[in-house]
Amino acid sequence: MTDGFPNLDRPRFAEPAGTDPARIDLERATDSALVELISGGSVPAFVALFDRTSDAVRAELALGLPGAARISEIFAASYIEVWWLAGCHGAAERDITAWIIGIVRRRIAEGCRGTHRRDGPSVPEGPRPSYAELEIAALLRRPVDRLLQP
Numbered sequence: 001m002t003d004g005f006p007n008l009d010r011p012r013f014a015e016p017a018g019t020d021p022a023r024i025d026l027e028r029a030t031d032s033a034l035v036e037l038i039s040g041g042s043v044p045a046f047v048a049l050f051d052r053t054s055d056a057v058r059a060e061l062a063l064g065l066p067g068a069a070r071i072s073e074i075f076a077a078s079y080i081e082v083w084w085l086a087g088c089h090g091a092a093e094r095d096i097t098a099w100i101i102g103i104v105r106r107r108i109a110e111g112c113r114g115t116h117r118r119d120g121p122s123v124p125e126g127p128r129p130s131y132a133e134l135e136i137a138a139l140l141r142r143p144v145d146r147l148l149q150p
Contacts, residue, residue, distance in 0.1 A: 031096035039087035046083055047140055053097050054079075055150055060101050064108040072148055074111055077132035078104045083139060 026034065026048040034052075037045035057078065061071050081103050089099060129137070129144045137144040 032094075035082075035086045035089050035096055038083065039089075043139065046086075049082070049096070050079060050140060053100055056097050057100055057104055058148060058150070060104050061108070064105065065111070070111055073130040073132055074104065074107045076130065076136040076147060078107050079136050080132050080139075081107075 024033070024037065024045075026044055029037070029045070029048070031049060031052065034045045034049040038049065057075065061075055065071050065074065078100065082100055089096075133144050133147065137147060140147075
């Protein structure tokens with residue numbers, strides 16, 4: 001644990017060809033370049049991509065789950081999936097925001113399927129954040145309660 005946050009580093013693979021993460025201006029990097037850096041374990045690139053795409057993802061969640069209690073959990077879990085699957089994203093020319101929104105839509109659909117239980121009452125949502133919310137907050141080094149704020 002460093003700075004009070006768990007160490008979420010994953011095994012580092014070879015840096016993307018011809019890329020020195022210390023020399024890249026993350027504000028000017030393309031989304032595809034950020035995903036390539038994320039696949040190598042770059043937390044700063046992940047934060048830059050999160051900051052760049054999170055407004056569109058919040059809007060998608062508001063449309064897909066208006067007023068739903070699980071928005072924060074789905075939001076966090078979607079970005080954790082981006083972190084872990086960045087190396088699997090193949091097409092450099094593909095719209096990264098569309099890829100992330102696709103993850104969100106799938107998670108919304110999965111979440112909606114899970115809310116229609118027939119075997120008894122559903123478990124009420126507790127005040128504690130989900131593991132996905134805790135993981136994304138640690139990765140971004142931001143408080144959990146501020147994840148959905150622009």
